[in-house]
Amino acid sequence: MATEEISETKASSSLLATLREKLALKPMWEKLTWTWKPETKREAGDAVVRNFVLHWFPAKVSLESLSWGYSFWLGTISAVLFLILTITGGILMFLYVPSVERAYLSVKDLEFSTSYGWFLRGLHRISAHLMVAVVFLHMVRVFLTGAFKNGRKAVGQNRPLNWIVGVALLLITLLLSFTGYLLPWDQLAYWAITVGTNIASSAPVFGDPTRFILLGGTTIEQATLIRFYVLHCFLLPLATFGLVSYHMWRVRKDGGLACTEKRYEEAKKQEQPAIASKTYSLLGITGGTAVDVQNVMIDDEEDKVPSSPYLTVRLAVVTLATTIVSILLTLLVRAPLEEAANPAVTPNPAKAPWYFLWLQELVTITTFTVGGITINGALIGGIILPGVLVAAAVLWPYFDKSPVSSIGRWFPKERKWQNRVFLIIVAAILILTFIGTYMRGPFWEIYMPWQEWEQTPRRF
Numbered sequence: 001m002a003t004e005e006i007s008e009t010k011a012s013s014s015l016l017a018t019l020r021e022k023l024a025l026k027p028m029w030e031k032l033t034w035t036w037k038p039e040t041k042r043e044a045g046d047a048v049v050r051n052f053v054l055h056w057f058p059a060k061v062s063l064e065s066l067s068w069g070y071s072f073w074l075g076t077i078s079a080v081l082f083l084i085l086t087i088t089g090g091i092l093m094f095l096y097v098p099s100v101e102r103a104y105l106s107v108k109d110l111e112f113s114t115s116y117g118w119f120l121r122g123l124h125r126i127s128a129h130l131m132v133a134v135v136f137l138h139m140v141r142v143f144l145t146g147a148f149k150n151g152r153k154a155v156g157q158n159r160p161l162n163w164i165v166g167v168a169l170l171l172i173t174l175l176l177s178f179t180g181y182l183l184p185w186d187q188l189a190y191w192a193i194t195v196g197t198n199i200a201s202s203a204p205v206f207g208d209p210t211r212f213i214l215l216g217g218t219t220i221e222q223a224t225l226i227r228f229y230v231l232h233c234f235l236l237p238l239a240t241f242g243l244v245s246y247h248m249w250r251v252r253k254d255g256g257l258a259c260t261e262k263r264y265e266e267a268k269k270q271e272q273p274a275i276a277s278k279t280y281s282l283l284g285i286t287g288g289t290a291v292d293v294q295n296v297m298i299d300d301e302e303d304k305v306p307s308s309p310y311l312t313v314r315l316a317v318v319t320l321a322t323t324i325v326s327i328l329l330t331l332l333v334r335a336p337l338e339e340a341a342n343p344a345v346t347p348n349p350a351k352a353p354w355y356f357l358w359l360q361e362l363v364t365i366t367t368f369t370v371g372g373i374t375i376n377g378a379l380i381g382g383i384i385l386p387g388v389l390v391a392a393a394v395l396w397p398y399f400d401k402s403p404v405s406s407i408g409r410w411f412p413k414e415r416k417w418q419n420r421v422f423l424i425i426v427a428a429i430l431i432l433t434f435i436g437t438y439m440r441g442p443f444w445e446i447y448m449p450w451q452e453w454e455q456t457p458r459r460f
């Protein structure tokens with residue numbers, strides 16, 4: 001199949017080349033684009049092995065793992081968004097001043113006087129929101145395809161570990177976004193961080209000290225701004241870069257995306273019944289019946305294609321599409337900037353950033369009074385329940401006993417109840433986020449999305 005594809009590509013590209021030559025476009029076209037195509041499998045392999053960046057990828061990948069409908073390329077989109085954030089964030093650092101007196105004014109300058117400053121800030125902000133959403137969706141797809149499980153017992157395979165690295169990446173992505181939220185130092189920023197850190201402080205024993213360390217005191221002030229700035233611009237991006245690099249290296253160590261396991265399962269089914277000569281001996285190797293030889297044969301099967309150009313072209317398409325969508329959204333949705341932060345004026349309602357609104361809702365739901373005793377919702381909804389969710393996510397791969405045949409497939413029958421439980425939790429998080437975002441008005445009362453409420457009434 002791969003050979004057919006290569007020869008088809010060759011046929012169409014030579015037709016194109018002839019056409020271009022006929023139209024005398026070749027020199028110009030070649031100057032403007034990268035027209036290189038490998039002539040042989042060797043050349044394709046060398047292109048990957050000899051290149052510093054491409055060296056990260058294997059020389060060959062399974063065609064199925066490149067399909068658009070299996071992974072939706074959500075991991076790659078997350079990585080591209082992180083790249084956009086690093087580039088735009090790096091430029092923003094030249095223009096932003098992390099001091100309580102100057103922060104708001106420097107962001108205002110970006111919005112209204114620096115050339116294309118609004119665009120730079122907007123692109124950074126939109127990519128940050130998109131990254132939170134896309135990383136979450138990537139986790140959902142990994143879970144639903146059972147891609148956190150080991151398949152064939154290949155040496156060094158440890159998908160559960162990569163899933164745990166993923167959980168850490170999701171938490172760091174949330175923290176990255178949260179720490180960035182404070183930097184504009186406007187009312188939205190100040191009060192979102194106030195609500196967020198208040199939830200964190202309700203943890204028993206560690207709550208208050210954690211808030212104190214994070215804020216650099218008991219209130220949000222200069223010490224908080226500089227802490228959030230260093231975390232946001234240096235420590236958390238560095239941690240993300242290190243973990244993403246390890247995460248992607250692990251995908252390779254784990255034998256590629258989990259959908260490749262299906263090949264091994266199919267190969268196992270077609271395996272001849274145990275024959276007398278099946279052996280680990282020299283005889284088995286020459287006869288092709290030894291386990292190692294069979295593994296090699298499967299590894300080298302025909303559904304694999306050279307990473308260059310098959311993977312590289314798709315990577316380029318995903319990178320380009322992610323960049324274009326982020327730019328279009330930046331042009332459509334202007335980044336908000338409210339009045340400068342004012343600790344004396346509390347907006348009503350005061351909301352956490354949108355990705356923590358399901359927590360704020362949980363806090364509301366779990367705060368109630370029984371027989372004159374008020375149950376502390378911040379502890380149950382803000383700490384215990386999310387803590388249980390994170391712990392369950394970390395431990396899940398070790399308790400999930402679904403069969404190997406369910407790995408790397410969407411909605412397999414064998415994982416019906418696991419996927420149902422997971423989807424119910426995801427749906428609950430999404431519904432609570434929706435309620436928190438669109439249905440909570442002044443004094444945290446419920447309003448229908450189409451109902452108006454008086455804009456930002458003040459509570460002093």
Ligand code: HEM
Nearest residue numbers: 071073074075076078079139147163166167169170257258
């Ligand atoms: C900054 C965040 C993240 C980045 C940049 C990232 C990147 C990637 C990439 C590029 C891949 C391979 C291609 C693909 O599946 O799209 C991948 C696979 C994987 N990711 Fe992530 N990821 C992130 C977060 C997560 C999270 C939150 C989880 C789960 C909690 C996770 C678990 C996994 C697993 C288990 C695989 C292997 C999937 C398979 O074998 O099919 N990742 N990731």
